[in-house]
Structures are given as structure tokens and as C-alpha cells.
Amino acid sequence: MPDLIAISMVVNGRPYALSIAPRETLADVLRDRLALTGLKVSCNAQVCGACTVLVDGLPVSGCTFLAVDADGRRVRTVEGLAIDGELSPLQQAFIDHAAFQCGFCTPGMLMTATALLEEHPNPSRAEVVHGLEGNLCRCTGYASIVDAVLAAAALAGGSAGSDAATEAGR
């Protein structure tokens, strides 16, 4: 039996010290040990994006990311987006634009889009589409998701450009 490895990581602002096996993925640890079941493991092959979480601000596939590689790093999951029960502007925009139906892809979409907006606070429609290319949704047809991300960006930046881009992209 291979040795367990002690790691420490901060998940949604809370520090954790864990003893884990090398083969455990970040998705395993978040879901099974920390009961953070927002992220979903769907394709298990880094293609669908349902297991997207942020490690030091970068989106990764929790299904194929060794938990030991999160040692000493900050992890964010969909459970960390709302603050004191108040949804993030992006989460609210997903509701306002009916940007989900079954909801299975939504946590991954939200995390990818959160990272995208932190890097590009005022993205063009094309930048949003490019950023979300690796997240699959079988319900919405994507247009409402892209609309929601652009609306959240417009709300945060108060930019007029994003609304125009949204209309132009329809």
C-alpha cells in the first residue's frame, strides 16, 4: 500500500489538512472527503468541463488533477461563489438568462466563467465563446450561457459595450 501524503490546501477560504493517497484526484477529495458535491464528474476525460474547479485562480479538470498537486494552493468550487447566501452576479445572471436546464454542467460553467471574468472583466462575445469552448451543455444551446456571462460582465463593469455585443451576437 503506497504511503499517504500530508497536504494542506485552502478550499473556498477555509484551510484543510488532509492525508491522501497519491492516486486520489481533486474531484475525489472535494466530493468524498469535503462533501463539496457541486462539481460533477461526467466524462472523466477532461473534455466536458463539469468537474471544473479553480486552483490558484486557474480552471482545472478535478477528475484528472491529482489532489497532491493542490498542496499549498487555493481551491475554489461552486460552493464558494455565493457570499453569506448571496449569489454572485454571475450566478444571478445565469438565473436571469435561463442559462441552465438540467443543471449538470452549471457548476463547471460558473467556475470557468468566473475565471474568465477575473482575467478579462470586459470580454467580447467571441472571447466568452472561446473561454467556454471546453465546457459542454446538452440543454441550452449555449446562447443563454454566453448572454449570462456578458450580462454579469456588464453589471460588474457597467460597460455599454457588452450589451451591444450581446444583441449583435443573437
Next chain:
Amino acid sequence: MIPRFSLARPRSLAEAFEAFAGAGGEGAYIAGGTELLQVMKMGFAQFETLIDVKGLDELRGIDTSEGAIRIGATTTHRTIERSADILAAFPGLVDLERHVANVRVRSTGTLGGNLAFAEPHSDPATLLLASDARVELEGPAGARALRLSEFILGPLATAREPEEILTGVRIPAARRGEGRAYGKIAFFERPAASVAVRLTVADGAVTEATVAVGSLTEVPLIVKPAGDALVGTEVDPEPLANAIASASAAFGALDAVEDLNGSSDYKRHLAGVLLASTCRAAVREATARA
């Protein structure tokens, strides 16, 4: 589930070689894990020990200062995509990296891991082949450098000895009048067809040209007749279009692998379409560097 393994986290190349030797033939090096963990999950490979090379300083960093571009093996696709130094030295590589797989793979996957895995649909391998890049390998017996054509031997097969570590990639700096570009068509995560072009323009005409194709054949391939067909052409739209048509005719002889992406004929056709846009992008860069 990933099969059980022990993890070694060496801090130097010497420690890494020691860990590999200690694994008694059951070890493998791992970097971003985007390829290796996937095949382990699928049951195609199993290792008792994985040796994580992400802690090795020798495998890090980007250096464009000495007439070449040296990229450390554990540099992620995302870091290359966002490197101002590489954008200045090799814009075609930045454009390529921006479209590798998806944002999550780019955040964790490394250039060295991509090349060492030798997946026939690798984006960087095709462009680096056309660019005459060398991969740097280091093992207990010493260091060596190989061209991509010497390094990639077949699908998922390279000239790397099991104990050797791919430490970095060295790409020649663009010469005066040189342009390098890459184009692909992808229906899924990996390309269906890709083309890389490296050419030199002097006095309004192409003086040197290399064309490589990826994803069509079992390994990325330089198509010498295609490059030769471009040499001598003026870069005005009409003569360039004629030369591109002659060059793409050379793809007819390629042994393109038929798969979910399409038939052999279809893939050869895609390569011809890509050659046109990729040639024009290379000419634009070459003209800007005149």
C-alpha cells in the same frame, strides 16, 4: 479510478534519476498528467511509481535571449499562450497554444509532456517540426538534443530512453524575412488535420519553405515536395495562390489515416485548405520581419 501508485517528488535531476532507478522498471515521469493520468484511468498503462518532475528547476522557464527560444519542459500551454517574450519571438506558437484542447488542459498540460507523449494529433509537435526545433533530453548518462523528426518514432513512441527526462525545447529564432504559422481544423478536442509552414521571403519572393502536416499520418511529417513547390513564387496573391495549389497537390501522396474525423481523401482535402490560410499567415509574418 486511477490504479494505485507511489509518488516521488524529487527536487533535482539527480534525485529524479535515482527515484527512477529505485522503481526498478516500474516507474514513469509525470508532469501535468493530462495525458498520463488519462491512460492510467483507462487501464492502458500502470506504474508502481510516478516521479513528478514539476519540482525540477532545470525544466522551468522561458528564455528568448540567446538567438533561440528555450522553453522549459514543464512550461504549461497557458504560460506560453500568455508569454510576451514568445509572442514577440514566435507569434505563431502563441496562436497555436491559445487553441490547444481547452482552458483546463492548457492550465495544467505542459509542452514537454505533450511532446513526450507523442500523440499523433499533437498541435505543438507539427509546428515545432516545421520550425526545426530540438528537444533536449537528459539522463544519468548525459544530455542530448534531437530534432522532432528524430525524436518522434511513431504513435505514442519516441526516442527517449525510459530513464531520460525531456528537459526543454529549443527553437531557432526567426531569421530576417522568416514567417512561421500553424493552422488546424478540429471537430473534437484533437485536430482532424493540421498544417505548419515555415518560409522565408526576400525581395517579394519565397526563397525557402518547409511544410509539415499533423494528425493525418501516424507521426507529424515534413512534406518536402509541398515546401519545394512554394520556393521561388512571388508573394503577390495570384502567383502565391498558384504555388499553394501546386504544393497542396503533394498531399495526394500522403498515407492519411482514416478515423472518426474523416476518410483519407477528406483529410488530405482539409490539409490543402489549411495550407492556403497557413501559407498566407506565414507570408504576412515574413513580410513584417523583412
